[in-house]
Amino acid sequence: MNAFAAALGRELRLAIREPGEAATAVMFFVLAAILFPFGVGPEANLLARIAAGVLWVAALLAAMLSLERPFLGDYEDGNFEVLALSPLALSLVVAAKMLAHWLTTCIPLVAASPLLALLLDLGGGGYLALVAAMALGTPTVSLIGGVGAALTLGARRGGVLLSILVLPLLVPVLIFGAAAVDAAIAGLPVRQHLMVLAAMALAASALCPWASAAAVRQALE
Amino acid sequence: MSRLHGLASPARFLRLADRVQPWTGWGAALLIGAGLVVGLGFSPADYQQGETVRIMYIHVPAAWMALFCYATMALGAAAGLIWRHPLAHVIAHSAAPIGACFTIVCLATGMLWGKPIWGRWWVWDARLTSVLILLFLYLGYIALANAFDNTARGDRSSAILALVGAVNLPVIKFSVDWWNTLHQPASVTRIGAPAIHDSMLAPLLLMAAGFLCLFLTLLFVRVRAGLLARRLRALRHARAHAPAVGGMDTGTGLS
Numbered sequence A: 001m002n003a004f005a006a007a008l009g010r011e012l013r014l015a016i017r018e019p020g021e022a023a024t025a026v027m028f029f030v031l032a033a034i035l036f037p038f039g040v041g042p043e044a045n046l047l048a049r050i051a052a053g054v055l056w057v058a059a060l061l062a063a064m065l066s067l068e069r070p071f072l073g074d075y076e077d078g079n080f081e082v083l084a085l086s087p088l089a090l091s092l093v094v095a096a097k098m099l100a101h102w103l104t105t106c107i108p109l110v111a112a113s114p115l116l117a118l119l120l121d122l123g124g125g126g127y128l129a130l131v132a133a134m135a136l137g138t139p140t141v142s143l144i145g146g147v148g149a150a151l152t153l154g155a156r157r158g159g160v161l162l163s164i165l166v167l168p169l170l171v172p173v174l175i176f177g178a179a180a181v182d183a184a185i186a187g188l189p190v191r192q193h194l195m196v197l198a199a200m201a202l203a204a205s206a207l208c209p210w211a212s213a214a215a216v217r218q219a220l221e
Numbered sequence B: 001m002s003r004l005h006g007l008a009s010p011a012r013f014l015r016l017a018d019r020v021q022p023w024t025g026w027g028a029a030l031l032i033g034a035g036l037v038v039g040l041g042f043s044p045a046d047y048q049q050g051e052t053v054r055i056m057y058i059h060v061p062a063a064w065m066a067l068f069c070y071a072t073m074a075l076g077a078a079a080g081l082i083w084r085h086p087l088a089h090v091i092a093h094s095a096a097p098i099g100a101c102f103t104i105v106c107l108a109t110g111m112l113w114g115k116p117i118w119g120r121w122w123v124w125d126a127r128l129t130s131v132l133i134l135l136f137l138y139l140g141y142i143a144l145a146n147a148f149d150n151t152a153r154g155d156r157s158s159a160i161l162a163l164v165g166a167v168n169l170p171v172i173k174f175s176v177d178w179w180n181t182l183h184q185p186a187s188v189t190r191i192g193a194p195a196i197h198d199s200m201l202a203p204l205l206l207m208a209a210g211f212l213c214l215f216l217t218l219l220f221v222r223v224r225a226g227l228l229a230r231r232l233r234a235l236r237h238a239r240a241h242a243p244a245v246g247g248m249d250t251g252t253g254l255s
Helices: A002-017 A020-040 A044-065 A068-076 A079-085 A090-119 A126-151 A158-169 A171-185 A191-220 B002-006 B010-042 B051-083 B086-118 B126-145 B151-165 B168-178 B198-241
Strands: none
Touching: A002 A068, A002 A090, A020 A044, A020 A090, A044 A090, A044 A126, A044 A158, A044 A171, A068 A079, A068 A090, A068 A126, A068 A158, A068 A191, A079 A090, A079 A191, A090 A126, A090 A191, A126 A158, A126 A171, A126 A191, A126 B151, A158 A171, A158 B126, A158 B151, A171 A191, A191 B151, B010 B051, B010 B086, B010 B198, B051 B086, B051 B126, B051 B151, B051 B168, B051 B198, B086 B126, B086 B151, B086 B198, B126 B151, B126 B168
16 A cells, blocks of 8 residues: 555656646646637527536546656656566556546546536536536546556557547446536436446446556566 | 367468358358348338338348457457467457448448438437447557557557457447337347247348358458468568678668
């Protein structure tokens, strides 16, 4: 556990000393979301109807931006070789990277989402559901994204390829995440959507570090 | 098991493929031909859907093959990861484009069928969406397999992706049971008697057997080409790294 805390601390320090990465993701999120009123027109009813989906899609795309760096950086400068030899299991090393990605990229996205929802005029009861759904859904994004980042280590056009591989796998998160907000606005129970999101996050946290570690190991061979 | 491992030798696999391929090739031509004649000419029209039901004889076997190709690909990927047989990776890579084509055929015929029956080219229900995701998984797999300069890296990375993507297979199969979709539930592969009349089932099964033979034929062709491409690459690599003879041959490193 100490070794895991040390690995997580290292990832967080790296992320904090390079704050541009997370800030870029949030900037992208904000810009992508506020482009929609210009595209579909400022009519309040229409914006309120699509707000949940727009915010979720923009957040998924934004989260893709900062996935590559923690993996590729360690791969290119050889740190992964050292980490693979350390007593900490490689699956926990990549789990620390995924957790750090969630803390430094996804949490700022979750924090920014109510403000953007305000701009898009999301209906009254939706704000709490939006934050809850994003908080429960984004761990899956970091986890599955970590598998994609490990698979594309050293690939040509790795960054774009990463998004192409990961986004289709994130469709269930998007469906249930947006459905939770729509249910809250319609006054329906939100609980089952949130529970499905939590279940996906738990299943992903059991499987993804393992798959990601296998991908890193074969990249180091 | 040991006999199965014997097949991992590319030379032995190719000898077997040479012997089987004429059978599967002619089998595909005859079965698909017979299936089309019976399905388009002699099977009855549906009492609700009329003549459009004949799209089923292409659509349903293509959908089955789309899933079957992915299963073949995932098994090849797993075998390649576990036993490190290059042939298994070549089989997985060869199955992917064929599966992607079957998926496109399935989606295209489904759209042509949906327009007269549902009134729309496309609806976002669970079955259609999950098959669309299957297409993107195929395309992502092909892109990842070709994204590395080192063949072995492409083999193993794409194999892991194929196994991760395999979670989509049960979702597609059971999507019509789990969600209340516009797409009809299974009527052939269900417990008890198929909910489809023999006069329609016969051409459907003929077409399915024909598509399976077609898949095997194309797979053998692609595996042969894939193995030759790898050998060519290895030869070029060896030539580029061989010591130059008399200073004449230095500029011919092709790889």
